[in-house]
Amino acid sequence: MSHPFSLQGRVALVTGASRGLGAGMALGLAQAGAHVVLNGRNPAALQARQREITDAGGKASIAPFDVCRRADADAAIDAITDAHGQLDILVNNALTGVPRDFFDISDDDWRASMDSALDACFRLSRKAAAGMVARGWGRIVMISSVNARISRGTNTAYITAKAGLEGLTRGMAVELAAKGVTVNAIAPGYMATDINTAFRADPARYEWIRNRTPMKRWGTPQDLAGAAVFLASDASAFITGQTLVADGGMTIAI
Numbered sequence: 001m002s003h004p005f006s007l008q009g010r011v012a013l014v015t016g017a018s019r020g021l022g023a024g025m026a027l028g029l030a031q032a033g034a035h036v037v038l039n040g041r042n043p044a045a046l047q048a049r050q051r052e053i054t055d056a057g058g059k060a061s062i063a064p065f066d067v068c069r070r071a072d073a074d075a076a077i078d079a080i081t082d083a084h085g086q087l088d089i090l091v092n093n094a095l096t097g098v099p100r101d102f103f104d105i106s107d108d109d110w111r112a113s114m115d116s117a118l119d120a121c122f123r124l125s126r127k128a129a130a131g132m133v134a135r136g137w138g139r140i141v142m143i144s145s146v147n148a149r150i151s152r153g154t155n156t157a158y159i160t161a162k163a164g165l166e167g168l169t170r171g172m173a174v175e176l177a178a179k180g181v182t183v184n185a186i187a188p189g190y191m192a193t194d195i196n197t198a199f200r201a202d203p204a205r206y207e208w209i210r211n212r213t214p215m216k217r218w219g220t221p222q223d224l225a226g227a228a229v230f231l232a233s234d235a236s237a238f239i240t241g242q243t244l245v246a247d248g249g250m251t252i253a254i
Contacts, residue, residue, distance in 0.1 A: 024221025
C-alpha cells in the first residue's frame with residue numbers, strides 16, 4: 001500500500017458499531033479506506049450508521065447478529081468472507097454491562113458480563129483469525145478499558161472481563177505473530193457515550209471523572225478512531241500483544 005495508514009482494499013468488521021465507540025471507530029476505518037461491516041443487534045440503528053458513512057464517501061454494509069450466539073457469529077463471518085472475498089480486520093467492541101455491587105452480582109450477571117466482554121471476543125477472534133492466517137495478513141483489535149488496571153465500585157465483573165481480554169490479546173498475539181496477524185488492544189478511559197449517560201448525568205460524578213483526567217475532559221468516540229486506524233493498518237506492522245491506553249492521562253496521574 002502506498003501509505004502506511006491506508007486501509008484501501010481492506011474489509012473490517014466492527015462489533016457494537018450502532019453507536020458510541022464502535023460507531024466512531026467504524027467511521028474512522030471507513031475514512032481510511034476500508035469497507036466497514038457494521039455489527040449490532042438493531043438493524044435500523046446499523047442502517048443509520050451505514051448512511052452516515054456512505055454519505056461521507058465511505059463504504060459500509062451491515063451484519064446484524066448477537067456476538068454471544070456462536071452459530072450466528074460464525075455464520076456472519078462466513079457471509080462477510082463470501083461477499084467480500086476476505087475479512088482483514090476485526091474490532092471486538094461489543095459488550096453488555098452489568099453494573100452491580102459485589103455482593104449483588106448473581107452468577108447469571110457474572111456469566112453475562114464474561115460472555116459478551118470476553119468469551120465472545122475469543123470466539124469471534126478464533127473464527128476470523130483462521131481466514132486471516134490462510135491469507136497471511138490480519139489485524140485483530142480488542143477494546144479493553146482503563147478499568148482493566150484501575151477499578152471503581154459496582155464494576156467487578158466488567159473489570160475482570162477486561163483484564164482477561166488483555167490476557168487473551170497477549171496470548172493470541174504470540175501464537176499468531178509469525179503468521180501475519182497482529183493482535184492488540186485499545187484501553188479507553190471514561191468516554192462520553194450512551195452507555196454511561198446516567199453516570200454522566202450526576203454532576204458530582206461527571207466532575208470527578210473530568211477532574212481525575214489530566215486533559216480535564218471526557219473522551220469521545222472520535223478520540224479512538226485514530227488509534228483503531230493505526231492498529232488496523234500497516235503502520236503498526238511490528239506491534240503486537242500491546243495495549244494502547246487512550247485515557248487523557250488518567251492512569252499516569254496521581
